[in-house]
Amino acid sequence: MPPSKLAIAIHKLTSCSGCQLALLNQGIGLLDLLEQVEIKHFIEGGINHFTAEVDIAFVEGSVSTSEDLERVQHIRQRSKLVVSIGACATSGGIQALRNLSDENWLQAVYAKPEFVSSLQHSTGIAEHIKVDFELWGCPITVSQLNHFIQQLLLGSKPQPSGEKLCMDCKRQQQVCVLVTQQAPCLGPVVRTGCGALCPTFGRACYGCFGPSEQPNCDSLANRFAGLGLMPIEIAQRFAAIHSHSPPFKDQYQRWQTIHVREVE
Ligand code: SF4
Ligand code: SF4
Structure with missing residues (x-):
């Protein structure tokens, strides 16, 4: 049967x-x-x-x-x-x-x-x-x-992957757009799943797959500031597809607050 x-x-x-x-x-x-x-x-x-x-x-x-x-x-x-x-x-x-x-x-x-x-x-x-x-x-x-x-x-428990997009990008030997173009790529804090599609075409990732495991968003946002992004631009970077996920929402609120303080 x-x-x-x-x-x-x-x-x-x-x-x-x-x-x-x-x-x-x-x-x-x-x-x-x-x-x-x-x-x-x-x-x-x-x-x-x-x-x-x-x-x-x-x-x-x-x-x-x-x-x-x-x-x-x-x-x-x-x-x-x-x-x-x-x-x-x-x-x-x-x-x-x-x-x-x-x-x-x-x-x-x-x-x-x-x-x-x-x-x-x-x-x-x-x-x-x-x-x-x-x-x-x-x-x-x-x-x-x-x-x-x-x-x-097959009877096995599916294992979720929270691996960072950068890992996929490196495995494919893509040139890093954050390092070489100073593009504000979210790869270091976004989970993989797309095969690093955007960096493959020389574009920064904007985060379709949501926060990765242990995302160091503070550090990446500070790096974006070092690249010359305005606080409102950094806030918007995190407030895209997954704005309600806690790590991204925290960054949005942090940089939105800095923006409001600066324009007052
Ligand atoms: S291009 Fe983006 S995803 Fe690829 S290694 Fe650089 S920061 Fe990570
Ligand atoms: S923006 Fe979406 S499709 Fe492009 S690299 Fe990031 S997760 Fe992949």
Whole structure:
């Protein structure tokens, strides 16, 4: 009798749907995957069974509305493992930039803000439910997702990698853009996952994969100041995709405070 397939669901909260595409982008590889897993819910792929009980729920998107909050609690109750995929689900995403401001953006952006119902902050799902694994990235990659699923299918516990992007960059023998071009690369504090894509093209990394293990952001930010970046530029460097992750948020607040002090 063939082994039973893993039942999986792919859920979406507030997000752009880019991480779900990592599944569809496998092309023909998706057919191989379907030999091993059964997809119970995946709206992007045309399968709608939100209440299905599953072995693994992959959740894309941040908790930005009260509906998101209800949905993620419901997902937790029906899933043996919950895996957050992408920047939005792991740290609140780009939409978490609103957490850094006291500005009433609803009033500023919408003609009729009373029609918009959203929470004050955008947060990753681990702030609301227990999360078993996190796949970081904006978006996550096909190989990252496949590697994770294969580890589970083999019965081993997936090991998260918090390795720094610089390690990947050096392994590929790329010339360091921070050292040679004085470009404000976040590689020393960002986790690897993209294969050091931007430095390969002579560009500084702006941090799609979130903070690495033990990121020394103080030191890197001081280095950026040494390169001539203004305090507001350093603050903005850390307040991009993962602005709600604690190490990056701390740097944003540190340099934003210096900026405000200087302009007063
Ligand atoms: S280019 Fe960026 S990622 Fe590569 S070694 Fe330099 S600082 Fe690290
Ligand atoms: S910004 Fe950084 S993490 Fe994103 S693709 Fe470029 S090198 Fe990779």
